[in-house]
Amino acid sequence: xxxxxxxxxxxxxxxxxxxxxxxxxxxxxxxxxxxxxxxxxxxxxxxxxxxxxxxxxxxxxxxxxxxxxxxxxxxxxxxxxxxxxxxxxxxxxxxxxxxxxxxxxxxxxxxxxxxxxxxxxxxxxxxxxxxxxxxxxxxxxxxxxxxxxxxxxxxxxxxxxxxxxxxxxxxxxxxxxxxxxxxxxxxxxxxxxxxxxxxxxxxxxxxxxxxxxxxxxxxxxxxxxxxxxxxxxxxxxxxxxxxxxxxxxxxxxxxxxxxxxxxxxxxxxxxxxxxxxxxxxxxxxxxxxxxxxxxxxxxxxxxxxxxxxxxxxxxxxxxxxxxxxxxxxxxxxxxxxx
Amino acid sequence: xxxxxxxxxxxxxxxxxxxxxxxxxxxxxxxxxxxxxxxxxxxxxxxxxxxxxxxxxxxxxxxxxxxxxxxxxxxxxxxxxxxxxxxxxxxxxxxxxxxxxxxxxxxxxxxxxxxxxxxxxxxxxxxxxxxxxxxxxxxxxxxxxxxxxxxxxxxxxxxxxxxxxxxxxxxxxxxxxxxxxxxxxxxxxxxxxxxxxxxxxxxxxxxxxxxxxxxxxxxxxxxxxxxxxxxxxxxxxxxxxxxxxxxxxxxxxxxxxxxxxxxxxxxxxxxxxxxxxxxxxxxxxxxxxxxxxxxxxxxxxxxxxxxxxxxxxxxxxxxxxxxxxxxxxxxxxxxxxxxxxxxxxxxxxxxxxxxxxxxxxxxxxx
Numbered sequence: 211x212x213x214x215x216x217x218x219x220x221x222x223x224x225x226x227x228x229x230x231x232x233x234x235x236x237x238x239x240x241x242x243x244x245x246x247x248x249x250x251x252x253x254x255x256x257x258x259x260x261x262x263x264x265x266x267x268x269x270x271x272x273x274x275x276x277x278x279x280x281x282x283x284x285x286x287x288x289x290x291x292x293x294x295x296x297x298x299x300x301x302x303x304x305x306x307x308x309x310x311x312x313x314x315x316x317x318x319x320x321x322x323x324x325x326x327x328x329x330x331x332x333x334x335x336x337x338x339x340x341x342x343x344x345x346x347x348x349x350x351x352x353x354x355x356x357x358x359x360x361x362x363x364x365x366x367x368x369x370x371x372x373x374x375x376x377x378x379x380x381x382x383x384x385x386x387x388x389x390x391x392x393x394x395x396x397x398x399x400x401x402x403x404x405x406x407x408x409x410x411x412x413x414x415x416x417x418x419x420x421x422x423x424x425x426x427x428x429x430x431x432x433x434x435x436x437x438x439x440x441x442x443x444x445x446x447x448x449x450x451x452x453x454x455x456x457x458x459x460x461x462x463x464x465x466x467x468x469x470x471x472x473x474x475x476x477x478x479x480x481x482x483x484x485x486x487x488x489x490x491x492x493x494x495x496x497x498x499x500x501x502x503x504x505x506x507x508x509x510x511x512x513x514x515x516x517x518x519x520x521x522x523x524x525x526x527x528x529x530x531x532x533x534x535x536x537x538x539x540x541x542x543x544x545x546x547x548x
Numbered sequence: 549x550x551x552x553x554x555x556x557x558x559x560x561x562x563x564x565x566x567x568x569x570x571x572x573x574x575x576x577x578x579x580x581x582x583x584x585x586x587x588x589x590x591x592x593x594x595x596x597x598x599x600x601x602x603x604x605x606x607x608x609x610x611x612x613x614x615x616x617x618x619x620x621x622x623x624x625x626x627x628x629x630x631x632x633x634x635x636x637x638x639x640x641x642x643x644x645x646x647x648x649x650x651x652x653x654x655x656x657x658x659x660x661x662x663x664x665x666x667x668x669x670x671x672x673x674x675x676x677x678x679x680x681x682x683x684x685x686x687x688x689x690x691x692x693x694x695x696x697x698x699x700x701x702x703x704x705x706x707x708x709x710x711x712x713x714x715x716x717x718x719x720x721x722x723x724x725x726x727x728x729x730x731x732x733x734x735x736x737x738x739x740x741x742x743x744x745x746x747x748x749x750x751x752x753x754x755x756x757x758x759x760x761x762x763x764x765x766x767x768x769x770x771x772x773x774x775x776x777x778x779x780x781x782x783x784x785x786x787x788x789x790x791x792x793x794x795x796x797x798x799x800x801x802x803x804x805x806x807x808x809x810x811x812x813x814x815x816x817x818x819x820x821x822x823x824x825x826x827x828x829x830x831x832x833x834x835x836x837x838x839x840x841x842x843x844x845x846x847x848x849x850x851x852x853x854x855x856x857x858x859x860x861x862x863x864x865x866x867x868x869x870x871x872x873x874x875x876x877x878x879x880x881x882x883x884x885x886x887x888x889x890x891x892x893x894x895x896x897x898x899x900x901x902x903x904x905x906x907x908x909x910x911x912x913x914x
Contacts, residue, residue, distance in 0.1 A: 337609075346885025357879075529671050
């Protein structure tokens with residue numbers, strides 16, 4: 211029982227990352243009709259805003275280390291600590307959550323520039339062209355990040371207060387051995403919050419209503435005198451923000467490197483398609499489903515019955531779903547079938 | 549009229565053969581005339597031609613063609629291990645095996661179209677890749693990759709010399725230049741077949757499927773068998789390319805089946821011009837050239853290239869150019885994708901077409 215709950219948790223948390231990326235991907239697809247291969251790069255850019263903020267906060271000054279008396283030793287102390295004392299230390303400690311504040315405007319800007327500058331010229335072009343151009347863009351973004359930060363992963367620490375593990379077992383009256391990293395719980399809560407925010411935004415605001423109407427029938431909406439393209443541009447910006455935040459919060463779980471986006475991208479595409487192209491609930495559902503199935507398949511008990519199943523489960527599920535339900539779990543008819 | 553176009557095709561094929569066979573000469577000024585790279589040109593050219601038969605003609609975008617490349621490689625290496633170092637059986641087995649797998653995967657995947665088809669092929673290829681890494685280790689030798697060894701039976705070879713023998717074609721060793729000529733010969737045959745397929749009624753049918761599948765169905769054609777055949781043929785091309793990889797270097801690794809390899813051939817085809825006969829080859833050549841030549845550039849070579857410039861200017865130019873070569877060659881590749889696809893929607897071939905039109909127009913007005 212313990213192991214099952216733990217596996218579900220493990221899976222949910224990876225599924226949360228899939229769901230967040232797939233949500234943005236399918237949002238862009240549903241509104242603009244563009245297959246965005248640069249979406250993984252946005253995830254990566256988000257992660258690197260956290261890295262950048264930490265580097266900025268820890269800009270340091272060399273000072274003499276008084277504790278060493280045998281020779282002249284120097285240590286680096288961040289300016290923030292010098293000027294603000296303990297408060298400065300706390301700020302550095304909270305670098306990852308703080309970078310959300312920077313990432314939102316930054317990713318929004320990146321998204322808007324990308325859409326206005328490049329993507330919008332590709333609305334009417336074949337999907338193959340969209341794939342190639344966004345893939346090219348992803349390569350360029352990756353290489354730029356690699357130039358600045360190198361090829362190696364850069365570990366990011368979560369704030370000290372949530373560095374350890376939560377004793378989930380004790381909460382629900384199970385064995386004490388059931389522990390789970392705090393940060394992963396936070397990631398899960400964060401992902402759910404973002405997902406709910408996006409859904410609420412689309413459902414309960416006038417803007418969201420117009421966007422949904424545009425997804426259904428773009429032409430009629432523009433005939434009604436609404437500048438739907440402009441709204442869709444903003445939707446692209448929102449998708450970029452969602453991807454960026456997903457990447458940023460993922461940094462303490464797995465150290466970011468320049469190609470992390472590509473690694474996630476392919477699986478996210480599978481997630482989107484399994485969920486059904488253009489269906490937001492489908493993307494979220496498929497993200498969590500595949501994440502959980504993957505972590506179950508990596509249980510030793512399962513592996514001993516079906517060797518190698520953990521390696522292929524996601525793709526196997528994708529094949530089965532697509533054969534049984536031609537348009538994914540919640541897809542609509544006629545989208546991207548030609 | 550028909551004879552005229554047939555004549556044109558023959559001229560194209562003969563010209564093509566001449567260009568391919570003289571590669572060692574005209575690639576020399578580009579610094580790419582070493583056998584290893586020319587073999588790659590031929591092999592990936594073949595891969596891209598085959599991919600184009602499916603994607604260029606029918607519009608079905610497969611994201612898992614690398615699986616057949618890997619299957620071809622594994623089959624060829626097994627043929628070297630068990631039967632003989634002669635490349636002919638290896639190549640034949642590889643093509644047949646890739647064809648069988650392509651039939652199975654194609655039969656299932658072609659039940660869907662559009663992106664659903666792409667994801668199905670991707671899923672099958674990734675499953676093959678992951679299984680080759682893990683469960684199928686007895687067949688694929690996992691992460692190490694399948695290699696020849698001294699203990700291999702090789703029942704048809706009575707050669708009992710020292711060391712591991714080299715692949716050969718009835719005694720001619722298939723490394724270096726002879727290896728290139730072998731690949732080139734197969735590339736020319738592959739090109740010839742692709743021209744014939746494109747011009748045949750079968751090819752016409754495939755293009756009709758691309759333009760409007762519903763209309764085809766209404767006129768009473770069952771499109772599936774045509775699609776499955778196109779898929780199998782292009783899978784066999786990929787298997788052949790995989791076998792040639794094993795011929796020139798008898799080693800097969802699972803990474804050949806990964807999605808990055810599948811993506812590469814998609815990019816090659818679109819970059820060169822999907823649906824054109826020569827385009828995919830040009831795309832393959834350019835990407836492989838970038839990968840092998842520009843990635844090897846360093847500051848010293850750049851200084852030599854720009855040596856004629858004044859010193860300060862030279863330093864600046866070398867600094868800037870240095871961003872795009874060596875480790876950063878991906879940046880150059882990415883920028884090239886962006887530029888080609890933004891300005892030449894039909895790939896590089898469209899650029900040629902536009903140039904041709906321009907010259908013809910100016911020629912007429914003059």
